[in-house]
Amino acid sequence: MAETLTLTVTEVRSETPLVRAVVLARPHGEPLPSWQPGAHIRIKLPGGDDRSYSLINLRDDAQATTRPTAYSLGIRLEDPSQGGSRFMHALKSGDSVEVLAPSNNFPLNPGSEAVVLIAGGIGITPIASMAAALTTDKRPYRLYYAGRSREQLAFIKELEALCGDRLALHIDDAAGKVFDIRGLMASLSGNEPVYCCGPRAMIDTAIAAAKELGWENGRLRFELFTAAAPVAGDGAFEVVLKSTGESFLIPPDKTILDVLIDAGKDPLHDCKRGDCGICQVDVIEGVPDHRDYILTDAEKAEGKKMQICVSRSKSPRLVLDL
Numbered sequence: 001m002a003e004t005l006t007l008t009v010t011e012v013r014s015e016t017p018l019v020r021a022v023v024l025a026r027p028h029g030e031p032l033p034s035w036q037p038g039a040h041i042r043i044k045l046p047g048g049d050d051r052s053y054s055l056i057n058l059r060d061d062a063q064a065t066t067r068p069t070a071y072s073l074g075i076r077l078e079d080p081s082q083g084g085s086r087f088m089h090a091l092k093s094g095d096s097v098e099v100l101a102p103s104n105n106f107p108l109n110p111g112s113e114a115v116v117l118i119a120g121g122i123g124i125t126p127i128a129s130m131a132a133a134l135t136t137d138k139r140p141y142r143l144y145y146a147g148r149s150r151e152q153l154a155f156i157k158e159l160e161a162l163c164g165d166r167l168a169l170h171i172d173d174a175a176g177k178v179f180d181i182r183g184l185m186a187s188l189s190g191n192e193p194v195y196c197c198g199p200r201a202m203i204d205t206a207i208a209a210a211k212e213l214g215w216e217n218g219r220l221r222f223e224l225f226t227a228a229a230p231v232a233g234d235g236a237f238e239v240v241l242k243s244t245g246e247s248f249l250i251p252p253d254k255t256i257l258d259v260l261i262d263a264g265k266d267p268l269h270d271c272k273r274g275d276c277g278i279c280q281v282d283v284i285e286g287v288p289d290h291r292d293y294i295l296t297d298a299e300k301a302e303g304k305k306m307q308i309c310v311s312r313s314k315s316p317r318l319v320l321d322l
């Protein structure tokens with residue numbers, strides 16, 4: 001389990017009408033655990049739940065991650081069902097937060113080949129940290145940063161200073177069309193790795209394009225920035241824990257993980273987006289409704305394991321090996 005840190009909010013500023021930059025440090029500025037691009041911290045919310053936020057570094061300075069004295073975050077205000085961002089947007093300088101030390105499910109692999117970085121909206125946070133590390137390492141890269149309007153794109157000035165002409169912005173409103181991620185992927189002539197972080201629609205399009213273009217497994221690496229959200233037609237179902245026989249009703253607007261945490265259980269978890277695999281459990285009975293990015297199509301069809309942070313149930317009852 002990652003170390004728990006008690007940190008103080010040292011700076012809060014509005015980057016855009018929807019995005020707030022928050023800086024956290026130890027009370028007397030003592031060094032913090034190091035991290036690598038793609039890493040996130042988990043911030044504890046009132047009530048015991050937590051949310052993951054990617055760390056952002058916008059400076060060509062390795063010490064910002066190897067010997068940090070502050071953690072910087074960019075937080076988008078999400079819809080009201082995702083209470084974490086409202087808590088984060090209410091923070092002010094001097095407030096104290098409990099934080100689980102950095103961990104990384106979206107690492108930038110070492111190497112010398114050129115890299116393509118793609119960010120949609122607040123997905124820029126891990127991607128910007130990768131751009132900073134690649135700049136420091138003098139490794140070639142290109143960063144494509146897309147959003148609906150200029151107002152939705154945070155940290156533009158810093159990115160322009162960091163990346164120069166390696167940065168390509170796409171603003172849907174100005175271009176009169178959405179970012180063509182498939183077209184970009186089809187235009188890549190080498191075998192360069194692509195790192196993508198953005199909303200579910202962007203990630204789903206990128207995964208479909210990688211399959212269609214016949215890319216090798218692993219060439220496209222991605223991370224979602226949105227947590228599980230209810231889908232129209234979602235219903236309630238029952239979950240039974242094999243170890244104790246306890247039964248829980250999972251309502252349409254909550255995940256299995258949320259209900260178990262609310263009940264005082266402590267199931268293993270991290271991303272809460274279905275892309276790290278840490279919350280995976282075996283299914284003893286019932287038919288899972290898979291919504292993760294971990295299992296293969298064959299594993300999903302088999303229905304023997306599931307990610308309880310996002311996946312639901314097609315049967316009225318699931319018995320889980322918990």
Ligand code: FES
Pocket residue numbers: 268269270271272273274275276277278279280292294307308309310
């Ligand atoms: S917590 Fe990451 S997949 Fe569920």
